[in-house]
Amino acid sequence: MxxxxxxxxxxxxxxxxxxxxxxxxxxxxxxxxxxxxxxxxxxxxxxxxxxxxxxxxxxxxxxxxxxxxxxRLHGPTMAEAALAGDLALEDGAVMLADLLRRLHELPPRGSGSRDTIVHLDLHPENVLITERGPVVIDWRNAGDGPGDLDTALSALIIAQVAIGSIEHPLGASIDAMLDRFLELAPGDPVRLLDDAAAYRRGQLTMSPDEIAMIGTAVARVRAGVR
CATH class of the missing domain: 3.30.200.20 (Phosphorylase Kinase; domain 1)
Structure with missing residues (x-):
């Protein structure tokens, strides 16, 4: 090319x-x-x-x-740090919620816009733990939109790992991170959860088996909101 x-x-x-x-x-x-x-x-x-x-x-x-x-950034992903025992999953949830909050507090790009910057793929594999602190990577899906959609997508992706829909070494142990994240996450993680589910179903990187279990992951997120 x-x-x-x-x-x-x-x-x-x-x-x-x-x-x-x-x-x-x-x-x-x-x-x-x-x-x-x-x-x-x-x-x-x-x-x-x-x-x-x-x-x-x-x-x-x-x-x-x-x-x-x-x-080039030096340091493990949040997931790698958790697997190595260098980062407690609940501490990772605090960090993830804070990164989302800080992102959604940035000034909107459009004059008079009610939207914020959204990442739409912010999860433990897309945060690197570096000497200068956590750094967010992989901004392909990012744009302008409602912060609640961003929060719902992060929760949904973590839930997909927790229920075994997405295979990952953290597996069901990430349950603790999900529950803590839902306590601390900015905005309302369920207001646009159905929209987040539709977005995930439309992603070409999702396998048929992963898509088939999105409803179960949605139910897991809803169950974790108190």
Whole structure:
């Protein structure tokens, strides 16, 4: 693809997600490349806006088509820190709720808009624990919208892991994180929960088995709200 940024010919991804691979460029930079056609310009714009208001995101150095060159961050994900015993799950819930709250308190981008910046995929795999504190990554789904939808999606994703719909090493142990998160999360985690469920069902990264269990995850979130 002509709009891809160059990487060393022998480079292999040092990290990979459901949609993208991450290549190490040097000690301070990484290149994340989506495997399908994508335009990272909007994502980079949202990240730059959040960063300009002091929100913890990786610095973006270049964005072109499916490629984005970003600051290399050192540290485990929140999930990895929890699995290693370096972060209690309930402490992770406090951190996650605080990150959402701070995000939703950013000034809206549109004049007179009632929407806020929403990440729409903020969960323990998308928070890195670095020397400067937690940093939020993977802003592909981010945009402008109601904060309650963002909160509902975080709760729903954690619930999917808790019920075994999404396979993850944390498994059912993440139940403790979900309940604590629902106590502390900003806004109303169930007001737009049905919209969050519809959003998840429409995501191409969801498998048929995962989609089939979204209703069960919704019920788990509702059961945790007191």
């Amino acid at each position: 002509t709009n891809q940024l160059p990487i060393p010919a022998t480079s292999e991804p040092f990290a990979a997600g459901r949609e993208a691979d991450v290549f190490l460029l040097d000690d301070g930079r990484v290149l994340r490349r989506y495997r399908t056609a994508a335009d990272t310009a909007h994502e980079a714009e949202i990240m730059a806006y959040a960063a300009s208001h002091g929100y913890p995101v990786p610095a973006v150095y270049a964005a072109s088509g499916p490629d984005m060159v970003m600051e």
